[in-house]
Amino acid sequence: MTQRSAARPRATGWLLAALPAVVVAVLPLVYLVLRATDQGWDVFWSIAVRSRTAELTVNTVTLLVAVAVSAVALGTAAAWAVTRTALPLRRLWTVLLVLPLAVPSYVAGFAWLSMDVVGFPGAWLALTTTNVPLVLLPVAAALRSADPALEEVSRSLGHGPWRTFRKVTLPRIWPSAVAGGLLVALYVLHDFGAVSxxxxxxxxxxxxxxxxxSFDRTPAAVIGVVLVVLAILLALAEARMRGTTSARLGPGVARQAEPVRLRAASVPVLLGLGAIVVVSLGAPFGALVKWLGVGRTSIDVTALVSTTATTVQFAAFGALATIVLAVPVGFLAARHSSRPVRAVELAAYAGHALPGITVALALVFFGVRFAQPWYQQTPLLVLGYAALFLPIAISSVRTAVASAPVGVEDVARSLGRGRARVFGTVTLPLAAPGVAAGAALVFITCAKELPATLLLRPTGADTLATALWTKTGVSAFAEAAPYAALLVAVSAVPAILLEVSVFRSGRPEDAVLDSATRGAQS
Structure with a gap:
């Protein structure tokens, strides 16, 4: 009996418990479509095809392609260098190359704006440097799991490291690189902080x-629908490519490839890695140090503490609500296998494809019309966080529950305990560490979230992200620097955990890529 089939006959109660999560996840998408079409499809299409929409489409696709191609090229090359070569200090290079995940895109945007690098060049630099790890992580995982036999045969036939990489290694890691590139494209499509x-x-x-x-919000809703369609297409393509894996040659325990000695090529490779690190970390951290020094005598400690407390409060409420909604869905996904269960899980993952700005816009429309007491109040903001970050929590709960042995639950039920009691006294305690890890990741992601917080926060309330955005928008860089530094410190937690999970455990599971996505988005 499999873990999924053990409890299949009694899924009805869990399906009912999962319905609130489904409603929260699909409500923004459904209401956005209704709001965009409430003046008729003729108005919808007239806005969707006008020159302003076309201009935004060209700008978005241009940036998206430029960042994705750059990140794939840099991330693939860097992953190969730190996993398959005999470069000195590979561990240090690995840490430095993954650390840009600790720099939210709007913090990188703050750095480049303070150096007067704006427009397309600034957006391209900010988004490329913060997203290279999203390609490096899955490619490095693929390289570590790949059987090195073919590469060894290629080198034994006299092919050098570069030709072996092009002819043998690259075709095998290409699906992971493309999946990472699509993930970067999806992130660029979602980004608001850096481009604004x-x-x-x-x-x-x-x-x-x-x-x-404008008082007429229909154009905003229509553009939001167009953005959601593009995001869904990218999300589907990314999921499809992520499922493409290469098989090992033969049975047995995986062994690591013999490091390639680059000899004379070591210098240019080291210079290339150094350039990536300098642009990715040196520029934002240099700007932070500079502006912290300029404004060290004028830091408003009271405002900083108050904003941090508000951030913690909103993030805690968001994490609690999200994990409570995610538990039934995660349990269903781990213990049951049926079409209704798969439909519930798929619906709950709607937030993966919805940019924060569109979720916020939909909830603003919903709050104004149907939930006036919640409009610009904490409950509506928490609802937005839950809709956006349910996939993080569900993934964590599903993994944690799946790792809990079904046999222990069977023994508890054989002793006369009901299913609800078994879940509360056996399954949940066993899954608690994984559930807590998911809650922590949701907390950190909520703390960094910008576009939904800007539109949904209570009047007069500021988080670290919104305070940074507001102060940077009026060129108050010295006042913004402390908020940026605190955000980097918060963001460093998932980056460090990801580096450890990929490069120390050597177990490149799909969850690594999922965690990288959720941990990096803000």
Whole structure:
């Protein structure tokens, strides 16, 4: 009997318990479509095909392609260098190359804006440097899991390291690289903070401008629907490529490839890695140090503490609500296998494809019309966090529950305990560490979230992210620097955990890529 089949006959109660999560996940998408079409499809199509929408489409696709291609090239090359070569200090290089995950895109945007690098160049630099790890992580995992036999045969036939890489290694890791590139593209499509600070108009900034600049919110809703369609297409393509794996040659325990000695090529490779690290970490951290020094005598400690407390409060509420909603869905996904269960899980993952700005816009429309007491209040913001970050929590709960032995539950039931009591006294305690880890990751992601927080936060309330965005928008870089530094410190937690999970455990599971996605988004 499999873990999924053990409890299949009694899934009805869990399906009912999972319905609130489904409603929270699909509500923004459904209501956004209804709001975009409430004046008729003729109005919808007239807005969707007008020149303004076309301009935003060109800008978005141009940035998306440029960042994705750059990240794939740099991430693949860096992953190969730190996993398959005999470069000195490979562990240090690995840590430095993964650390850009600790720099939210809007913090990188703050750094480049303070150096007067704006527009497309600034957005390209900020988003490329913060997203290279999203390609490096899955490619490094694929390299560590790949059987080195073919590469060894190639080198034994006289092929050098570069030709072996092109002819043998690259075709085998290409699916992971493309999946990482699609993930980067999805992140760029979602991004609001960097493009808004650096004044490069993509869909997300266009939505915010249309929302703030007119009493008629229909154009903002229509652009939001177009953005969601593109995001869903990218999410589906990324999921499809992530499922493409290469098989090992023969049975047995995986062994590591013999490191390639680069000899004369070591210098240019080291210079290349150094350039990536300098641009990815040196620029933002240099800007932070500079502006912290400039404003060290004028730091408003009271405001900083108050903003941090507000951030912790909102993030804690968001994490608690999200994990409570995720438990029934995660348990169903781990213990049952049926079409209704798969449909519930798929619906709950809607937030994976929804940019924060579109979720916030939909909930603003919903709050104004149907939930006036919640409009610009904490409950609506928490609802937005739950809709966006349910996939993180569900993935953690599902993995944790799946790792809990079904046999222990069977023994408890054989002693006369009901299913609810077995879940509360056996399954949940066994899964608690994984569930807690998911809650912590949701907490950190909520603390860094920007676009939904900007639109849904209570009037007068500021988080670290919104305070940084506001102060940077008026060029108050010295005042913004302390908030940026605190955000980097918060963001460093998932980056360090990811580096450990991929490069020390050597177990490149799909969950690594999922965690990288959720931990990096903000």
């Amino acid at each position: 600070l650096l004044r490069y108009e993509t869909f997300t900034l266009g939505i915010q401008t249309a929302y703030a600049g």
